[in-house]
Amino acid sequence: MNKISIKLGLLFFAFILILEIILFSFLYTGLVDSRIDEELAELKARGESHRHVLEKSFDKTTIEHVALMETEADTDVVIMTHKGKVLAKSNELTSPMKRLMKHERGSVPFEGMIVEKRWATESYISTVSPIVIDDRLIGHVYMFKSTNSIQTMVYKLKQHFILVGSLTIILTVITVFFLSKVITLPLIRMKQATKALSKGDFTVVVSHRSKDELGELAESIQTLANDLNHLKKERNEFLASISHELRTPLTYVKGYADIAKRKGVSDEERNNYLQIIYEEAEHLSGLVKDLFDLAKVDQHSFVIQKEKVSLCEFTNKIAEKVRPAFMKKGIELFHSCPDGLFAMIDRPRLEQVMINLLDNSLKYSNRNSKVRLQVEHDQTKNKIELSVIDEGIGIPKEEIPFIFNRLYRVEKSRSRESGGSGLGLSIVKEIVEAHGGQINIVSELGKGTKVTIELEGCK
Incomplete structure (x- = not known):
């Protein structure tokens, strides 16, 4: 059995046992007291009955008849004068009887009284009733009952309580055992899962169907496990992808450096090899820069310094900067922006975002196609939308949810012609969200892609 089951079971058992002892004690005491009160009331009522008979006919025959009636009963009667002379008795008097009959005969109330009720320590319980004829005290009727029968009755009652109590404790132990197992089993499973x-x-799989706090805890642990499993897979994929991305340019650099230093290589070939080495070094530098940016995002040290910027001026400069590359590939770049639109942005960071999006459109668009960089204003929501729309190859629908994942690429072969490390869009998303904005992608395979950044506008 697990420690938590033992602790919880002992705690429950101790609490229930204390509760049962208190309840059984009250019940036992109440029953005993009630039974003794009944015995005393019955004894007193019997004495009162005899008193009434004697008050009607206080003669020798009646007195002897009353005494005779008690000879076969489990009670004894003694009839005596008010001066203490015994007129009749049902059995021989014992010392305890004689002692009790000396008890305050002159102060007995008319309705009678209990002389002795200490059943646990005395030999008899006793009552006395006065015999009053014509408002004159004639004598007393003493009633006695041996406490042996009462003690026997109390003993049997105690035995019953002990038996019932023992059965109750056994049932309590069994119940507590199963309850503690039922309650702690989910906790034990959760402990094993966290271990x-x-x-x-x-x-790990933590299954718990209840809708209480334990169910919520199990669901939280399962969510944590799923997230950690996902992060583990992403980490492994990330490391594999980074290894691939670093290995390829390093292989080119090493290979062409070995070739360039060989004897007999012409200057033209050597310059060509050095150019390839330079391009691969640039590729490595860009990759390291992207990784550094992502590291700053993960460490929450990615600082955004916002300033009020005219979006038309901002996007126009970006369009003019990249236009030569579009013209070289034979792609028309259009720019549209209504005047008077401003936003609080980090100019260098958002420029990095827009150039990345435009560079993707350039890479994945064919000659003689069109790319639009447009800015729109939603006045009802005071939102500004910066969109890059191309007529390129598009993105498969099932790939769109993963497009912002680190090192994720739709083109799985990572060919040098398609370029890119798969880090650009993840950085883009982080920068946009750091601005308090959102980025969305709508694409159709073979027809093009629209990337929209939504930001808060300002006056």
Whole structure:
């Protein structure tokens, strides 16, 4: 059994046992007191009955008849004068009886009284009733009952309570055992799951159908496990992708450097090799810069310094900067922006975003196609939308949800012709969200892609 089951079971058992002892004690005491009160009331009522008979006919025959009636009963009667002379008795008097009969005969109330009720320590319980004829005290009727029968009755009652109490404790132990197992089983499973998580096993499954706090905790642990498993896969894919991205340019640099330093290589060939080495070094530099940006994002040190910027001026400069590259590939770049639009942005960071999006459109668009860089204003929501729309190859619908993942590329072969490391769009998303904005992609395979950045406008 697990420690938590033992602790919880002992706690429940101790609480229930204390509660049962208190309840059984009250019940036992109440029943005993009630039964003794009944015995005393019955004894007193019997004495009162005899008193009434004697008050009607206080003669020798009646007195002897009353005494005779008690000879076969489990009670004893003693009839005596008010001066203490015994007129009749049902059995021989014992010392305890004689002692009790000396008890305040002159102060007995008319309705009678209990002389002795200490059943646990005395030999008899006793009552006395006065015999009053014509408003004159004639004598007393003493009633006695041996406490042996009462003690026997109390003993049997105690035995019953012990038996019932023992059965109750046994049932309590069994109930507490099963309840503690039922309650702690989900906790034990969660403990095992978290232990597996701490050892790096993120494939654990925590099943709990209840809708209470335990169910919510199990669901949270399962969510954590799923997230960690996803992060583990992403990390492995990320490391594999980074290794691939770094290995390829390094291979080119090493290979062409070996060729360039050989004897007999012409200056023209050597310059060509050096140009390839330079391009690969640039590629490595860009990749390292992207990785550095992502590292700053993860460490929350990615600082955005906003300023009020005219979006038309901002986007126009970007369009003019990239236009030569579009013209070289035979792609028309259109720019449209209504006057008077301003936004609080980090100019260098958002410029990095727009150039990245335009560069993607350039890479994945064919000659004689069109690319539009447009700015629109939604006055009802006071939102500004910066869009890059191309007529390129498009993105498969099933790939769009993953397009912003790090090192994710729709083109799986990572060919040098298609370029890119797969880090650009993830950085773009981080920069846009750091501005408090959103980025959305709508694309259709073979027809083109529209990337829209939504930002808060300002006056």
